[in-house]
Amino acid sequence: MFWLVMLMSAATSCVHAQLTAQTSVAPDLRECYTDTMLINRNNLPPTSMSVLIDIITKIEDNPNVNMDLRQLVVILLQTYRQDGIEYHQPGANIVSSSVLPFAPTSHSFYRNKLLLTKIIPGNLQVLSNNTINSTLKCALHNMISTTIDARIRGNENTCNTLAQYRDLRTIRDVSRHAMKDDVEILDLSKLNSADKNGQMRQFNPKDDIEYTDLNGVKSERQLLGESQCPILGGVVNTPWGAVSAGNVLAGIAGGAQFQTIPILELAKGSIIDDPNIQQFVTSTYPTTLAGDLAEAVLIQNIERGSTSISIGAAGNWNSTQAQRYYMLSSRTNIEISDPEIRGGMDGFILGNLVNSALQGSSLKLSQLLDMYYSARNGVFDSTRRACNRRNLIQELVTNTNLVAETYAFAAALDTNIPLRGTIIGGLEQPVNSAVTNFQSYVSNNLNDLSCFSTDISSNNYRLKTNLYLVVDSSWQYQTIYPAISFILDNIEVGKFGSSVTLLSAFDGNVIINKTFSLADFHIEYTMARHQSLLGGVNLETALTNIRIMMQSELENERTANYVGGNSTVILFLLSSSVQNTQLTWEQARILNETVPDLRMLYATATNQYDNLWTLVRDVHNDIRTISLNSDGNNAATAMNPVLASIEQVGRRIVNPLCGSTYNSESISGTRQFDDYVEPGSVNYYSISPNYFYGGNGNRRVRIVRTNAGMGSLVVCYSRFVTQPSQNSTTTGQGESDVICQTLASTGNVEIDLQNPCDGLWTVGSCPFFYISVSSLVPATTTTFTSICTDNACRFPYNIRYQVQINDFGCYSGCGRVGFSIVLLIFTYLLNYF
Numbered sequence: 001m002f003w004l005v006m007l008m009s010a011a012t013s014c015v016h017a018q019l020t021a022q023t024s025v026a027p028d029l030r031e032c033y034t035d036t037m038l039i040n041r042n043n044l045p046p047t048s049m050s051v052l053i054d055i056i057t058k059i060e061d062n063p064n065v066n067m068d069l070r071q072l073v074v075i076l077l078q079t080y081r082q083d084g085i086e087y088h089q090p091g092a093n094i095v096s097s098s099v100l101p102f103a104p105t106s107h108s109f110y111r112n113k114l115l116l117t118k119i120i121p122g123n124l125q126v127l128s129n130n131t132i133n134s135t136l137k138c139a140l141h142n143m144i145s146t147t148i149d150a151r152i153r154g155n156e157n158t159c160n161t162l163a164q165y166r167d168l169r170t171i172r173d174v175s176r177h178a179m180k181d182d183v184e185i186l187d188l189s190k191l192n193s194a195d196k197n198g199q200m201r202q203f204n205p206k207d208d209i210e211y212t213d214l215n216g217v218k219s220e221r222q223l224l225g226e227s228q229c230p231i232l233g234g235v236v237n238t239p240w241g242a243v244s245a246g247n248v249l250a251g252i253a254g255g256a257q258f259q260t261i262p263i264l265e266l267a268k269g270s271i272i273d274d275p276n277i278q279q280f281v282t283s284t285y286p287t288t289l290a291g292d293l294a295e296a297v298l299i300q301n302i303e304r305g306s307t308s309i310s311i312g313a314a315g316n317w318n319s320t321q322a323q324r325y326y327m328l329s330s331r332t333n334i335e336i337s338d339p340e341i342r343g344g345m346d347g348f349i350l351g352n353l354v355n356s357a358l359q360g361s362s363l364k365l366s367q368l369l370d371m372y373y374s375a376r377n378g379v380f381d382s383t384r385r386a387c388n389r390r391n392l393i394q395e396l397v398t399n400t401n402l403v404a405e406t407y408a409f410a411a412a413l414d415t416n417i418p419l420r421g422t423i424i425g426g427l428e429q430p431v432n433s434a435v436t437n438f439q440s441y442v443s444n445n446l447n448d449l450s451c452f453s454t455d456i457s458s459n460n461y462r463l464k465t466n467l468y469l470v471v472d473s474s475w476q477y478q479t480i481y482p483a484i485s486f487i488l489d490n491i492e493v494g495k496f497g498s499s500v501t502l503l504s505a506f507d508g509n510v511i512i513n514k515t516f517s518l519a520d521f522h523i524e525y526t527m528a529r530h531q532s533l534l535g536g537v538n539l540e541t542a543l544t545n546i547r548i549m550m551q552s553e554l555e556n557e558r559t560a561n562y563v564g565g566n567s568t569v570i571l572f573l574l575s576s577s578v579q580n581t582q583l584t585w586e587q588a589r590i591l592n593e594t595v596p597d598l599r600m601l602y603a604t605a606t607n608q609y610d611n612l613w614t615l616v617r618d619v620h621n622d623i624r625t626i627s628l629n630s631d632g633n634n635a636a637t638a639m640n641p642v643l644a645s646i647e648q649v650g651r652r653i654v655n656p657l658c659g660s661t662y663n664s665e666s667i668s669g670t671r672q673f674d675d676y677v678e679p680g681s682v683n684y685y686s687i688s689p690n691y692f693y694g695g696n697g698n699r700r701v702r703i704v705r706t707n708a709g710m711g712s713l714v715v716c717y718s719r720f721v722t723q724p725s726q727n728s729t730t731t732g733q734g735e736s737d738v739i740c741q742t743l744a745s746t747g748n749v750e751i752d753l754q755n756p757c758d759g760l761w762t763v764g765s766c767p768f769f770y771i772s773v774s775s776l777v778p779a780t781t782t783t784f785t786s787i788c789t790d791n792a793c794r795f796p797y798n799i800r801y802q803v804q805i806n807d808f809g810c811y812s813g814c815g816r817v818g819f820s821i822v823l824l825i826f827t828y829l830l831n832y833f
């Protein structure tokens with residue numbers, strides 16, 4: 001009975017619940033709950049940090065959004081974050097077309113509302129509804145809004161294969177009477193008009209209506225449903241554990257709008273009377289760790305009577321690639337789950353950085369996230385990475401502060417959440433328990449990838465590959481999709497990385513246009529799209545169309561004056577067995593000769609080596625058999641060798657004048673492009689002999705350093721080692737030589753290509769030229785300064801240099817033809833003289 005007391009007490013003005021549930025979810029977000037396409041998360045891109053960064057980048061790049069990091073992070077939360085939305089089984093007398101059976105009824109809603117209105121209020125603007133389209137909007141909303149969905153899905157038999165779940169307790173079914181009435185929601189358009197003059201921190205109970213007689217609606221994370229492994233929403237995957245992205249952004253916002261707020265301004269009605277209570281909260285705390293801890297304290301203490309507060313709730317994704325569903329292993333004590341803990345830690349760390357080291361910086365939000373969730377270098381300091389969050393938190397947060405902030409916020413939050421009880425003192429002990437348990441949980445239970453393991457397991461180079469996937473429709477989508485997703489994550493499809501294009505193996509036609517957006521590719525490549533591919537594999541037609549497309553790409557590059565910077569790889573993913581005819585081979589040969597630096601790779605379900613070996617350049621590495629499980633759960637293992645082959649293909653350096661015709665008159669003169677390397681990492685290039693086969697005394701490549709930045713650049717080259725590095729330096733062994741030169745802070749390195757094919761009869765028999773540019777920073781360096789503001793710079797500490805080519809030529813790869821004509825003439829001469 002006593003739970004009603006609290007509901008009736010503080011509210012001086014109640015909205016009488018004639019509102020329908022439709023008014024509950026913010027208007028711009030409603031379509032995420034009404035459109036059947038958007039409700040199904042399988043139609044939205046996976047919830048990974050790279051996809052989140054991709055969507056944020058799209059918003060930053062929108063010309064109507066002119067905001068810095070500080071403004072953007074607040075407005076993102078105000079527009080797209082709405083925590084605690086739950087499904088409620090509509091009552092029998094409700095007309096389904098007029099009622100949205102979702103409402104923000106879970107407790108996390110109240111905390112988020114307090115955050116948005118009082119702690120990080122900004123100016124309460126929202127982004128216009130057309131900033132990103134509905135698919136991206138719903139994806140972003142889902143990625144940053146913490147929710148629990150415990151409806152029965154039907155696949156609960158797999159719950160215990162995700163992770164072990166603990167003590168299962170059946171929760172009283174409240175769903176039947178849940179929707180008679182309604183709770184107030186965060187209607188941003190109302191908030192907008194309510195405050196035009198920055199008065200938000202002035203508490204006005206008339207403008208800020210809270211709750212109503214809920215008639216049994218529970219406010220805690222209430223588990224409306226029976227699923228043994230409820231889905232936790234608002235989680236994104238990172239290599240360093242699943243993270244609640246809403247907490248991360250909220251922490252950054254708390255640092256961006258850094259302030260201390262008297263708890264009396266947050267409270268509604270009378271606050272717990274305790275002289276020990278700190279009278280303010282600091283914005284970075286309630287937005288992150290103290291926020292979740294306070295919630296756990298209130299719910300577990302008041303509603304369940306526990307004085308020992310349980311911290312942490314494990315869970316798992318239900319797939320190994322393209323993760324979309326994070327499932328908790330338990331139904332109880334899930335107020336502060338593992339992803340929320342990680343998100344809270346990361347948000348706190350980043351919020352502090354924004355408020356200290358990054359004051360006045362022009363860093364973008366996407367860059368901040370990209371650097372923090374990166375295997376190397378971090379946020380201007382290699383210790384500031386997700387892999388190091390445990391140490392960072394220990395440095396930044398003292399036990400005393402966390403207790404004081406949690407206690408103060410819990411007291412304020414208590415007056416904002418409808419709970420089934422009233423605190424009349426005695427919160428300090430559960431707060432202490434929560435903080436102690438938090439510290440020990442973080443030290444003992446969060447066993448995420450350490451920085452040491454990150455360092456040894458990550459490459460020191462990044463790819464910029466235009467990848468063309470040629471997909472056979474006879475693959476099951478569930479089998480091939482995870483494999484594709486694995487490759488795309490690892491080649492870093494993205495604005496500063498690789499692109500992907502999907503072609504059909506039936507005829508080589510483009511199915512999904514070239515995109516640098518991971519989100520866009522995943523949105524497009526649905527099961528329905530896959531199943532609509534024409535069946536069968538026709539290598540001859542596919543190769544013919546690919547040849548025509550690639551030759552026209554070369555013509556486009558001629559028009560665009562493209563000197564290089566990316567590599568191009570075609571990867572056939574074949575499930576059916578293939579036929580290789582003379583005509584097929586002929587197409588492969590022409591492609592090989594006219595688009596020489598395009599690499600063709602084949603990955604097949606069964607061993608097709610005998611059919612394919614004549615079609616590739618390197619018979620040992622370019623054909624792989626991939627044994628994928630039908631559910632694709634072994635994609636990483638199966639696809640690793642394929643990835644390794646893609647990684648070996650260097651970025652192209654070309655003479656744009658050649659196009660696809662290789663007119664021998666087209667000598668390049670001097671041309672160049674800019675490229676960028678991260679401190680301590682390497683870029684690899686390869687040059688086809690089609691650009692240097694004949695002799696020319698002025699032919700050379702020059703690497704010129706064009707901005708300051710730390711350390712030196714080391715330029716290495718080789719004819720046989722595809723990834724030449726200083727370690728592999730050899731001299732005096734002839735063709736396997738690797739030669740390196742160091743480039744200090746200014747100057748250039750020149751590589752002569754005057755006569756590198758001397759004595760070789762054909763273009764095809766002359767080996768490629770491989771070049772690497774690596775950044776060498778002293779081993780003791782951990783901090784990096786911001787030097788690069790170019791639009792093409794992924795990270796502000798990237799080092800820019802220029803690749804210049806001089807007098808590159810054009811030599812047709814059709815050397816065989818030339819050669820045979822010579823032979824013919826020779827034979828003719830022999831016969832007649």
Ligand SMILES: *[C@@H]1O[C@H](CO)[C@@H](O)[C@H](O)[C@H]1NC(C)=O
Nearest residue numbers: 027028029031129130133134
């Ligand atoms: C936002 O845009 C979508 C798609 O254009 C539209 O369906 C929806 O009604 C819009 N929402 C509002 C509140 O205008």
Ligand SMILES: *[C@@H]1O[C@H](CO)[C@@H](O)[C@H](O)[C@H]1NC(C)=O
Nearest residue numbers: 042153155318319320325631
């Ligand atoms: C994960 O669970 C969701 C929700 O039940 C389901 O739609 C999806 O197919 C599952 N994914 C896998 C790989 O099992």
Ligand SMILES: *[C@@H]1O[C@H](CO)[C@@H](O)[C@H](O)[C@H]1NC(C)=O
Nearest residue numbers: 464466495496497498565566
């Ligand atoms: C090369 O890659 C960069 C990004 O990594 C991209 O902006 C550029 O358009 C690409 N160029 C070509 C010709 O693919």
Ligand SMILES: *[C@@H]1O[C@H](CO)[C@@H](O)[C@H](O)[C@H]1NC(C)=O
Nearest residue numbers: 502509510511512513514524
């Ligand atoms: C690809 O882009 C071109 C124009 O750039 C467009 O005409 C074509 O319809 C697009 N194809 C697909 C499959 O989206």
Ligand SMILES: *[C@@H]1O[C@H](CO)[C@@H](O)[C@H](O)[C@H]1NC(C)=O
Nearest residue numbers: 133134135136519520523524
């Ligand atoms: C949203 O845009 C993406 C590309 O960014 C596209 O694939 C998707 O179909 C669009 N969704 C809607 C609903 O228009």
Ligand SMILES: *[C@@H]1O[C@H](CO)[C@@H](O)[C@H](O)[C@H]1NC(C)=O
Nearest residue numbers: 456460723724725726727728
């Ligand atoms: C080169 O040496 C460095 C340091 O000794 C090592 O980290 C790196 O992996 C080596 N690279 C190769 C290609 O062996």
Ligand SMILES: *[C@@H]1O[C@H](CO)[C@@H](O)[C@H](O)[C@H]1NC(C)=O
Nearest residue numbers: 588589592614615616617764
């Ligand atoms: C492509 O050219 C290289 C170099 O001449 C040769 O080794 C390879 O066999 C050729 N591949 C095809 C398919 O013609």
